Amino acid sequence: xxxxxxxxxxxxxxxxxxxxxxxxxxxxxxxxxxxxxxxxxxxxxxxxxxxxxxxxxxxxxxxxxxxxxxxxxxxxxxxxxxxxxx
Numbered sequence: 001x002x003x004x005x006x007x008x009x010x011x012x013x014x015x016x017x018x019x020x021x022x023x024x025x026x027x028x029x030x031x032x033x034x035x036x037x038x039x040x041x042x043x044x045x046x047x048x049x050x051x052x053x054x055x056x057x058x059x060x061x062x063x064x065x066x067x068x069x070x071x072x073x074x075x076x077x078x079x080x081x082x083x084x085x086x
Contacts, residue, residue, distance in 0.1 A: 009057075009078040019047060022052045023077070025033050030075035048070075053077075059084050 014025035017032075021040045034041055039070075041049070046066075054060055070080045 009081050010074050012056065013053075013074050013078055013081075016049065016056065020048055020052065028074055029074065030078065032074045034071045034073060034077065054083065056083050057085050 010030045011025065014028040017023075017028040018025045021038065032038075039043075050061055050066065061083075065080065067086075069076065071077055
């Protein structure tokens with residue numbers, strides 16, 4: 001995995017979060033904490049985000065992948081996506 005891939009994935013996630021939760025992609029830099037830090041990322045929004053990730057990146061997240069570690073930050077989620085899709 002290259003830094004360029006990770007940056008691109010984090011940028012795509014920022015755009016997805018902006019579309020889903022509001023704001024602009026710049027509101028969701030790589031160090032943005034997801035679980036417990038974004039009140040608008042409730043259980044319904046999380047399901048919508050997971051579905052959008054699976055559609056956009058063409059893979060299926062396993063239930064055991066939906067953890068506070070994987071979804072800790074935009075960066076940790078981008079790293080997980082890159083690992084699963086490379």
